[in-house]
Each structure stands twice: as structure tokens, then as C-alpha cells.
Amino acid sequence: MCGFAHVETWVFDLDNTLYPHHANLWEQVDNRITTWIAAYFGVDGLTARALQKHYYKQHGTSLRGLMIDEGIAPDQFLDFAHDIDHSPLAPDPSLGLALAALPGRKLIFTSGSRRHAEAVTRRLGCEAQFEDVFDIVAADFVPKPAAATYERFLKRHGVDPRKAAMFEDLSRNLEVPHALGMETVLVVPRGSRQVEREDWELCGRGEAHVDHVTDDLPAFLTDLPAKFLGR
Incomplete structure (x- = not known):
């Protein structure tokens, strides 16, 4: 199914997904x-x-x-x-509004720590939009893209993958979600902005397990009601 009308749970990676790559956090x-x-x-x-x-x-x-x-x-x-300076992140009201407009649950699924995720969402001003954070501790320290970690996440939060969407900045981390039936979105760097990433981290946008690609998450989410949700 190529679209989001069926989606009840919205799952977001944290770093380089909820905030732009060029923040270089x-x-x-x-x-x-x-x-x-x-x-x-x-x-x-x-x-x-x-x-x-x-x-x-x-x-x-x-x-x-x-x-x-x-x-x-x-x-x-x-x-x-994760003892870092989060000040390069500015509040993003457009992201908060776009998240608030999405019907259903919103969850963070990160290979980082809960403390870091909470610091990032506070700084962005969107912490109230997320029901919970599934972090590396909840994953028993087994990170994405391990299939067992996705299964652990789905079971812990009662998520039906056929009614969920996954947003990620690494293409390889979308392979398992796609196979499970999730709608997948790859978040890539904006235009020619300089980012500190390795080449392999930036590839894969043309792979079959990537349903959608965006370089502007707030704009993509803002457009969802008109383009994909039938509203």
C-alpha cells in the first residue's frame, strides 16, 4: 500500500530525522x-x-x-x-504543528538514549507530541537494523506494522520495517548543505524498501493531509 491513509502509528528515528542533518548535532x-x-x-x-x-x-x-x-x-x-550542547537546535513550531495534525500515535524509536531524545524534543519544542521513546536501553542494547529489535519495539508498544509508518535517515534501517508492512520514509540532507556523514550513510534512497524520500520533514508532514490522507 503506497500512502498513509491507513496509518495509525507514526514512528520516528531521532538523530538526523526529527532535526535537519546540517545541524550536525x-x-x-x-x-x-x-x-x-x-x-x-x-x-x-x-x-x-x-x-x-x-x-x-x-x-x-x-x-x-x-x-x-x-x-x-x-x-x-x-x-x-550524549553529554553534548543541544543549543544548535532551534525550536521548530512547524514540526510541532505538523506532528499535532497527524491522526494517531507518535513514537520515537532511537538507537540513542532516552535522555538524549528528551533533550532534543524539548529543544525542538515538540516533546508533547510523542507518546513514548523506545531507546537503546529498551532495545536491550541491540540497535537497528536488527530484526529482533523491531519486533521488540512493536510488541512493547502494541504496534501493528501494517498500520504504521517509519521515518529514518539511514536507508538500511528501513529494510525490516518495509518487510513488516510499514510505510517507509527516508529523510535525507537538504540540497547542498554540508553534513558530516559517511558515503554509505547517505546512499539507498532509490532502494525498493524506501517508499518516500524527503529533505524537509516538517513540510512533508504538513503536506500529508492533502496528499496522502484524503483530507
Whole structure:
């Protein structure tokens, strides 16, 4: 089904999805993870960066790789990684209004922490629009795109995937939702704005598991009633 008239639950990734890629908020988290890895292994920044990206690409998060290979406890890592300056994010009234107009439930599904998600939505001014946050702790530290994590999310929140839509900035994280019957939307960087992303993170917009692509989430959501909801 290509459209949103059937959607009862709206599921949003957090970083680079609810806010524009060019805010580069995730760059701060990324840099703090590099700092943590450098200190943990006693290596230089370049070596730490290489380790970090290896873990991230192979396991979905650097944290998951460190838990598997090093047996680290996740709490202090998450607190350190997400201790960032959220001030680059400005309140986005258009996003709040667009979310409020969507019929049904709104949920955040992130491989980050609840604390970080709440800080981001407060800064954007849309925290009241979300029923709950499913974070990496709720996922038992198994990040997207693991199929078991999507199943865990659906069960925890009682979501029928055939009546849900998923918004994500990574194409690979939409493969499982699409297979489960969710309408999928890939959120990409706006125009020629400079963003701190790897090439593989920005690919996949033409894949079959991507139903829609947008570089402006508030505008896309604002247009939904007229274009897709039959209103």
C-alpha cells in the first residue's frame, strides 16, 4: 500500500530525522565516542576513529561492538557520549504543528538514549507530541537494523506494522520495517548543505524498501493531509 491513509502509528528515528542533518548535532556525539574509545584503548584519535567506525558499521552502534568485544558496561558510555550542547537546535513550531495534525500515535524509536531524545524534543519544542521513546536501553542494547529489535519495539508498544509508518535517515534501517508492512520514509540532507556523514550513510534512497524520500520533514508532514490522507 503506497500512502498513509491507513496509518495509525507514526514512528520516528531521532538523530538526523526529527532535526535537519546540517545541524550536525550527531557530529558532537560522534566526536565524544571517538574520545571515549581513545581513552579506553589508550590510542591516538585516528586509531580510535577507525575502531569506532568499524564497530558502528558492523554492529549498528559503536556501543554494541564494544559490549560484544570488550564487555563494557553501557551506562557510563551513554552518559558520556550524549553529554553534548543541544543549543544548535532551534525550536521548530512547524514540526510541532505538523506532528499535532497527524491522526494517531507518535513514537520515537532511537538507537540513542532516552535522555538524549528528551533533550532534543524539548529543544525542538515538540516533546508533547510523542507518546513514548523506545531507546537503546529498551532495545536491550541491540540497535537497528536488527530484526529482533523491531519486533521488540512493536510488541512493547502494541504496534501493528501494517498500520504504521517509519521515518529514518539511514536507508538500511528501513529494510525490516518495509518487510513488516510499514510505510517507509527516508529523510535525507537538504540540497547542498554540508553534513558530516559517511558515503554509505547517505546512499539507498532509490532502494525498493524506501517508499518516500524527503529533505524537509516538517513540510512533508504538513503536506500529508492533502496528499496522502484524503483530507
